[in-house]
Amino acid sequence: MVTTTTAATAATPDVRPRRQIIARPAAWLVWGAVIFFFLSLLGIVGSVLVSSFGQRWFNTWLPDGYTTKWYGQAWTEFALFQVIKVTLEVSLLVVGLSLVIGVPAAYVLARRDFPGKRAIYLVFLLPILMPPITYGIPLATVLYKFGLAGHLSGVVLANLVPSVPFVILTMTPFIEQIDPRIESAARMCGAGTRSVFLHVLAPLLLPGMLASAILVLVRTVGMFELTFLTAGPDSQTLVVALYYSMSAAGIRAQQSVDAMAVMYTAMMLVLLVIALRYVNPTQLVARVKEEPEP
Numbered sequence: 088m089v090t091t092t093t094a095a096t097a098a099t100p101d102v103r104p105r106r107q108i109i110a111r112p113a114a115w116l117v118w119g120a121v122i123f124f125f126l127s128l129l130g131i132v133g134s135v136l137v138s139s140f141g142q143r144w145f146n147t148w149l150p151d152g153y154t155t156k157w158y159g160q161a162w163t164e165f166a167l168f169q170v171i172k173v174t175l176e177v178s179l180l181v182v183g184l185s186l187v188i189g190v191p192a193a194y195v196l197a198r199r200d201f202p203g204k205r206a207i208y209l210v211f212l213l214p215i216l217m218p219p220i221t222y223g224i225p226l227a228t229v230l231y232k233f234g235l236a237g238h239l240s241g242v243v244l245a246n247l248v249p250s251v252p253f254v255i256l257t258m259t260p261f262i263e264q265i266d267p268r269i270e271s272a273a274r275m276c277g278a279g280t281r282s283v284f285l286h287v288l289a290p291l292l293l294p295g296m297l298a299s300a301i302l303v304l305v306r307t308v309g310m311f312e313l314t315f316l317t318a319g320p321d322s323q324t325l326v327v328a329l330y331y332s333m334s335a336a337g338i339r340a341q342q343s344v345d346a347m348a349v350m351y352t353a354m355m356l357v358l359l360v361i362a363l364r365y366v367n368p369t370q371l372v373a374r375v376k377e378e379p380e381p
Contacts (some may be wrong), residue, residue, distance in 0.1 A: 139345040157342040174324040178307045189254025197262035211252035219312040227316035237319035245313040254299045261295035
């Protein structure tokens with residue numbers, strides 16, 4: 088009898104209760120708002136993308152036909168080759184100058200203690216935390232006064248204001264993690280300041296410099312306010328040219344403007360993919376660790 092009961096029990100399948108998703112009404116509202124936001128964003132981007140390929144689109148769900156002629160028209164009508172060239176020139180100059188200025192400044196802040204150091208950190212934080220338009224108008228006024236605005240140099244100088252502090256705040260933790268005894272050992276072996284920086288510090292700081300450069304590049308390409316306030320007819324970046332194409336007087340096909348917007352979005356997506364590929368958030372934390380002593 089016991090044997091039979093045991094066999095029946097063993098033959099009974101293990102029935103586990105089904106898991107149910109239980110959440111509070113507030114959580115459902117939050118998730119619903121997030122899903123609605125992303126669906127709306129996807130719809131807006133999708134409509135611009137479809138319009139850039141559509142021949143005619145009036146009061147219908149989809150265009151009557153599809154074509155790629157609007158991209159060619161936008162390329163010639165808005166002189167996109169020159170605009171993209173200026174965008175790359177401004178971005179590369181801002182990245183290079185930001186590293187040249189920001190890395191030595193970050194080294195001084197990481198290695199030296201002096202009165203007012205916290206105040207200097209606060210000053211560097213202000214251009215990053217404040218909206219660019221708040222200090223962009225006075226900055227543009229000064230640049231126009233000295234004849235720098237309206238040219239490529241004015242656009243570069245304006246974009247350096249938030250970029251240099253960004254490099255400093257990014258590079259300071261990297262430098263603080265390097266043991267100063269490494270530099271002392273190199274100096275004891277006869278290395279000068281230039282040799283220490285090029286052959287000792289630069290290889291250790293390369294991940295931080297790469298992270299700063301890519302992030303500054305993405306920020307500069309997408310910066311509208313400072314570039315708009317200081318750019319001239321021959322120094323407009325892609326985002327400013329896109330704004331002028333939408334607001335300038337005259338009659339132009341909406342599809343060509345949408346094609347230009349798709350090009351700008353594609354450029355930003357490429358830069359973001361590169362940034363996420365080569366810049367890991369953990370790179371902004373500890374990368375140089377002290378080896379344990381034997």
